Amino acid sequence: MCPLFYTFGFLLLVLIRHVETVTFVQSSSQIVNEGTKELEIHCSHDGSTYTVMLWYQHKQSSRSVSLIGYTVLHSEPQNEDQFKQRFLLKRENMTQGSLIIHTVNASDSAVYYCAANFSFSVKIDQPPFVFSQKGESTVTLQCKQDDNTYYYMYWYKQTSSDKMQLVTYSINKNMSSIEAPFTSSKYFMSRPEVEQFYLQPCISVNNYDPAYFGKGTKLTVLEKDRKPTPPVVKVLPPSKDECRNQKDNEKKKTLVCVAKDFYPDHVSVSWKIENGDDNIGEATDTAALRTGDSYTITSRLRVSAKTWFIPTNVFTCNVTFFDGEKYSHYTNSINGEEAPDTNDMTREKFLKLSQNGKLSYGIFIAKGCVYGAFVAFLVWKLQGSTGK
Known part of the structure; x- marks a missing residue:
């Protein structure tokens, strides 16, 4: 069927x-x-x-x-x-x-x-497989259904990324249209009867x-011989190099939560920020990864650097695990950090130092000119005294 x-x-x-x-x-x-x-x-x-x-x-x-x-x-x-x-x-x-x-x-x-x-x-009848040789000019895919009251019929193409794309559709016998980005030069739909048409994955609607x-x-x-095993949870702090040399309103910090060594893969992950209301975004793996005899899953929390550099802020990762009988929660937390004193050369610092350097150099030149004029004056006075 x-x-x-x-x-x-x-x-x-x-x-x-x-x-x-x-x-x-x-x-x-x-x-x-x-x-x-x-x-x-x-x-x-x-x-x-x-x-x-x-x-x-x-x-x-x-x-x-x-x-x-x-x-x-x-x-x-x-x-x-x-x-x-x-x-x-x-x-x-x-x-x-x-x-x-x-x-x-x-x-x-x-x-x-x-x-x-x-x-x-x-009922829809469509061959499950079609084989063709590389270089063949055309490939024909067939599909039939048994109800002539279903006028709208569609062909879809499923890519390796699981995305379904509408290729073409027909609203009745010998009436069809090709959807962009597909072109009529490559795809052609034939529908000689209401119940019969040709192309690729069909759905009657x-x-x-x-x-x-x-x-x-x-x-x-x-x-x-396996029993459920709960996860081990660890929160990793952001990289110290993550937001270097960026403007203040663009600085971000990413925390990573790793839950590992659990079995089976019945888990969900959530984040909580205590004493802080900033939560830019969460991203958790779509499925746990099997590594050996157990599973691992990671989740990421992105916050502003300003929120991270407050030591009283507490960042908690909560992993909910189901063992077949009950749900249990496993957590791990870290505190924010003090904002570091950095001597990194930013654009603002460079401009400020350049301006200070120019000012110091100007003052030095001015002092040199005054000193030179003073020495020239002394030499002139001494020459005048000697002449008398």
Whole structure:
């Protein structure tokens, strides 16, 4: 099956064009041991007219979101082929359902999303792979869908940076348009029938039937004989050379927080400045980095140099860690520093010293002239006395 909401980019496209919203409640993060016989993730929402509930899996190592399956109220669950063995979909009523995973293994570690939709009747058929030789003049990509009431059809290109770019779209049979920066000299879209068209990654869109997603439930399956290990947190002070030779209103200082040696990667990082209200910006790694048997994550806090050079200001990094049962907080703090006395040559200092040097040199020349005139006067007097 290749249904309407197979590509996560479709969600982004539709939500920005629809005003209605649906509120979801999903199970919180789960950490279980490998071999757990049964794990259930619950989902509920407040969309009382949404007959379809869908489940998606997103692994950190993958750029795509995989459809697990869906349920239509009062109908049998429909699972994708790769999820038919151990994944069971349940539907209690219009607004409540759950995903059950049997005999959990390490490959099940992922974020699981619940979604809801009004209807679910369109199937898209597109070859998963197309191979071509370097130098070939043309490559044709095909796509079909089974509902001729879906007039708008789109082709997207996904780059290595995960960015989705609209290449072209069609509003009906034999009607298409190429989007910039793509050009008609390189890309051509053919749509001989309402249900059939050609080019690259296709999405069939009905603006009246958007899908709404929950925030997701992160599942981590612990490796064999491993137990959760909390992080070690350390805040590193700014580099002393970071804002040298810059104007006062441009000086910044960057503090770095390093949380390491934790397992698994259920962490979040936040900053707090005590006795100071300056917070220019925070930036935390999008995901923890696996190093050996543990994880490391870094976060950066940028503040003004003026805020940093106040010893009473306290900068605290807080790391929240989930061990499968409870959330714990691990912190580390450092104080600001005294502003250093620096002899660095700035432009202002150079100009001031130059002006002082010019003034001193002028005074020296003036004194030299006066002294020379005085000596000449004495010599003239002595010559006059000798002549008499």
